Amino acid sequence: DAKTTQPTSMDCAEGRAANLPCNHSTISGNEYVYWYRQIHSQGPQYIIHGLKNNETNEMASLIITEDRKSSTLILPHATLRDTAVYYCIVRGTDSWGKLQFGAGTQVVVTP
Amino acid sequence: EAQVTQNPRYLITVTGKKLTVTCSQNMNHEYMSWYRQDPGLGLRQIYYSMNVEVTDKGDVPEGYKVSRKEKRNFPLILESPSPNQTSLYFCASSLLWTGNTEAFFGQGTRLTVV
Numbered sequence: 001d002a003k004t005t006q007p008t009s010m011d012c013a014e015g016r017a018a019n020l021p022c023n024h025s026t027i028s029g030n031e032y033v034y035w036y037r038q039i040h041s042q043g044p045q046y047i048i049h050g051l052k053n054n055e056t057n058e059m060a061s062l063i064i065t066e067d068r069k070s071s072t073l074i075l076p077h078a079t080l081r082d083t084a085v086y087y088c089i090v091r092g093t094d095s096w097g098k099l100q101f102g103a104g105t106q107v108v109v110t111p
Numbered sequence: 112e113a114q115v116t117q118n119p120r121y122l123i124t125v126t127g128k129k130l131t132v133t134c135s136q137n138m139n140h141e142y143m144s145w146y147r148q149d150p151g152l153g154l155r156q157i158y159y160s161m162n163v164e165v166t167d168k169g170d171v172p173e174g175y176k177v178s179r180k181e182k183r184n185f186p187l188i189l190e191s192p193s194p195n196q197t198s199l200y201f202c203a204s205s206l207l208w209t210g211n212t213e214a215f216f217g218q219g220t221r222l223t224v225v
Contacts, residue, residue, distance in 0.1 A: 032211060034213075036214075041148075041199060041219065041221075042218060042219065043115070043201050043203075043216030043217050043218050043219055044154070044201070044203075044214075044216045045216070046213040046214060046215070049211075049213065051211075093209045093211075096159065096161075096167070096208055097142045097144060097159055097161070097205065097207075097208030097209075097214075098144070098156050098159065098169065098170075099154075099156075099203075099214060101146075101153045101154035101155075102153065103153060104153075
C-alpha cells in the first residue's frame with residue numbers, strides 16, 4: 001500500500017472549516033484513499049473514502065487531486081467534538097483488508 | 112444498531128494467566144481483524160479473518176491466537192500473556208476484505224499485564 005504524509009498537528013476554530021491535507025504520491029490506480037479519526041483512545045471511526053472523484057457525506061468532503069497524489073479532507077463546520085487524530089490511509093484491493101495507520105494529524109478545535 | 116462489541120473494556124492480569132478478549136459484530140461482515148495500539152507505534156494489525164475458519168497473521172501475531180468458528184465472533188486469545196502485551200486492543204470488521212469497504216471498530220480493550 002502507498003504511504004501517506006500528513007501534518008503532525010493543526011488547530012481549527014469552532015465553526016470554521018477544517019482542511020486536512022494528505023500526500024500520497026506513490027498511490028497506484030487501484031488504491032482508495034480512506035479517512036478515519038480516533039477520538040481519545042476510542043475505536044477509530046470511518047469518515048469517508050474515494051478513488052478518483054470527490055466525495056461528500058454527512059460528516060465531511062474528500063477532495064482528490066486529478067493526479068491522485070494528494071487529497072484534502074474538509075470538515076465544513078468544525079465543532080469541539082471534532083477534536084481527534086485524523087488518519088489518511090491508502091488501501092488497495094490486494095491489502096488483504098489491512099488498514100495501515102500512520103501517525104495521523106492531531107486536530108484541536110478551539111472555541 | 113450496527114456495532115462491534117468487545118469485552119472486557121479493561122483488564123488487568125498477571126503474567127502467564129491465559130485470557131480471551133471477545134469480539135462480536137452484528138452486521139454479517141465477512142472480514143474481521145484485531146489491532147493493537149501502542150504509544151509511538153500506532154495501530155498495528157495482529158490477526159485477520161476473511162471468513163469462517165479462515166484466519167491469517169497480520170504484522171504482529173507473536174503471542175496471540177485467534178479463531179473464527181462463527182461469522183459474528185472473532186476472539187483474541189493470549190495463551191501466556193507477558194508485560195509486553197500490555198496495550199490497547201481494537202477489533203474491527205468490514206463487509207469484505209477488498210479495498211472499497213469501510214471498517215467498523217470496537218470501543219477497545221485496555222489490557223495491562225503485570
